[in-house]
Amino acid sequence: MTTKSEVMHGTLDLLVLRTLDALGPQHGYAIAHRIGQVSRDVLRLNQGTLYPAMLRLENAGWIRSKWGTTENNRKARYYSITGSGRKRLQREVQDWAQMADIIKRVLEGAF
């Protein structure tokens, strides 16, 4: 049984990986902003949970990070997705798709 935090983790991980996959290297604020945008503010998550999540992803080897500079010459930490991160993203997307399919069939289909 997945716990609530696991579900949350899973969702957040997916979002971060997707963002980095789509947009390339970003810093933390940009990722948070983007996720808020894309989900149309429905997922107005506590941004404080983002950084631990990204550190977790980094520990697992799915993203990597390093210091860089923004356009305004400010120092920021940039995250990018790795090869294994991409693989993980693929698998997660597949899992989600499968689950959505099953749920759809359960809700709509014949019993």
Add this chain to the structure above:
Amino acid sequence: MIAPLRDFATRFFGLFRRRSLESRIEEELRFHLEMQIEANRKNGMSPEDALNAALRSLGGVDQAKERHRDVRSLRLVEDFCQDVRFGIRMLCRKPGYAIASVLILALAIGPNTAFFSVMKGVMFNYMPYPEPDRLVQINATHALAGVPFGVSYPDYLDFQKRNRSFENMAVFENAKVDLTGTGDPERVRAIRTSSSLFTVLKRAPLHGRVFLPNEDRPEANAAVILSYGLWLSKFAGDAGVVGKTVSVDRVPHIVVGVMPADFVFTESRYDLLLPLHVNPAEAPRQAREYYPVARLKPGVSIEQARADLSSIAAALAREQVFTNYGVGVFVQKLSRNYLSNNLVVLMQSLYLSVTFVLLIACANISTLLLARATGRKKEIAIRASIGCARSRLLRQLLTESTLLAISGGLVGIFLTSAWLKLIVALAPPDMPNRDTISIDRISLVYTAVIVIVSSLAFGIVPALRSTGRRAMEALKEESRATAGRARHRLLNAFLVSEAAMAAMLLIFTGLMIRSFRNQITSYPGFERTNLLSAFLVLPESKYGPPAHVNAFVGDVLAKLGNCRGIQTAAATMSHPMDGRYASYPFSIQGQPYVSGNQPPTAALMIVTPDYFRTMRIPILQGRPFSESDIHGSPVAIVSESMVKRYMADLPNPVGRRIKLGDAASAKLKWTEIVGVVGDVRDLAVRTIPQSQIYLSYGQYPQRDLALVVRTDRDPLEYAAALQSLIRSADPEQPISAIRSMEQILGESISEFRIVSELMSLLSIFALALASFGIYSVVSYAVSERTQEIGIRMAFGAQRGDICRMILHRGLVLLGVGLLLGVAGALASMRFLQEYWLVGVTSRDLISYAGSGIVLASAGVLAMLVPVHRAMCVDPMDSIRHG
């Protein structure tokens, strides 16, 4: 690498990158905040609102950091390091408590580890050979024999040839030989062994070499290996002894090596190792005097070896029906399980005592921590109120306890070596494994275990108490009465239990000391001062015929009689302190033995005429032996108890006749009783039966004899004279064990002495610790009740009343503890009783009363300081400041 493993690894290294990771998250969060504030400003918020909104969206900076910390490293480890740092700070804040706790624990751990090391060395078969579990010893068994016995040499050869379980076998026999050519001639214990012994045990010699396989042949040059003990005592530990020649049983042997101190593989100590040369003619299958040892082949279990040898034994039983019928084989690990029951009880009692000391120490430290906790109430309550979980607080407090315990353990180990030196110095010379008792890895592990268990034992109660719900309400102005009551109950319980344990220890010690005293002062039936004793074994080759023995003994006794300073001398088969007794059944003429009853038995002593005069054993009736008896009919002298027991209804024992053994037997002759003497006993009271029968040495000369000599002054002054006198009678005759009767006495009760001394020391410790505990508890009670005392005084209570009030409480608790201790002592007396209590019953009033008085006095003394403080309370001050 799979993700969880990688995750763990990264977290692990995160422990060491705390600072850099911490600064990283701070920078990132700062950047994030700035960006968010900018965005908010762009949306039109005021600077203030922008900041607040940004903080809100982040969910609080500190919480974010906290969550980050959870992920970046192993949280538990980080927390633990933090606890340790904090704990050290806390302990240093009130160093008095910390130092006291550490010292108390060290005092208790020192003897604990020491005794454990001793027990381990003595009891747990610590064998210094590679893979000692693969070593076995082999004995023969028979349904009718009660215990396993030795194997015969031909049987051993068959085992060796036919077995499939052993990679190597060896065999040895015990012997006693005369060692001459180096200092005084001496009769020593030897082991004749095959050279394969050293291959089986795989232990290198200390100096020189071991026997070579070709030395198993009789034609080889005779070699001898010294034991460590003999090397030290007779050759002064000189490494140059290798290569020297000595005489063993008058045959020159070359010393080829010296074995290390722990090279022991058999029950008794030995002095020499000699090659085993077995003459097949002299070693028939029935001569079962040989003891094989073997090393199992790799992969073979002892059960398999047992089965293997059993089948060989069964085959031998079939093939050699006359000699091996019914003879089985017994295989067991080569371990020394020859510890006497008494030694085991000794170890157990001491171990129990030492554990008591530790328990008292833990109770003490618990008390201290509870008292200290009062001062930290506020700190803990505040931490709890800002969100610290109870488990976290508990961990913190327990970490502090562990720090104390570890410090105590470290200091304790220093004390351990002092204790070990003391114990080994006190130990009897034949205590097994004496030379190898030391602090080693296992002892250190044991100390670590004690440290952990103690820290839990003394830490858990104060920790739970400090973080419980009641403690959390300490921030409110609590009513002293309720908050303190539970703590008081606890402290009282500690006091009572400490007093009880100290009382038990004191009672045991008191009984031991009394027992010991009794042994020293009791009268053994003979006069034991100024009495010298020595042993001689006359070789059969020279002293085969009885006349020769009598001539030699007569010569020696005559020479001794002419010596200045020597009053009388005598020879005897064994004397009361000897320990070698033979109990014989006998019959009394005119009192036919009724079958079904226990036949009368008595200890047999064979003595020369002057024996009774020399030993100053009173002659109650009749006469002692005389010279003329030698050529007459057999005569005997009996002891008083023997008469009382077996001849009570006969009017005059003198003149009656007795016969050793069965009345009907024709081999032994009827012997006339010519005298009755007082009983003798050895001081341990247990071994020699009171009924004693003496025969005349002249009529039954013995080649294995003891000399007893009554001297004018200190007997040891005549040792050299005795030595030279024997030499003059026969230069090749060794004489051994020249000691005074007092010395022998001292050794025979050495076990008692050791136990008394060690337990006295432990009791002193326990008493000191318990006193300190009483002092702590009463002190704490007084400080808690200061306000109450002030109020009482304000209402007119006198100092005497206050004094009585405090003392009363303390004495009641002390009394309860004492009673519990007495009950505990009575209950556990059972297993002490048999051997250790001589002349005192387990309910000896003096011991119990004495212990009670000692403990009560110590307790009262301990209470004096706090009571004095209570009496000096200034009512005004106390009410004002509380």
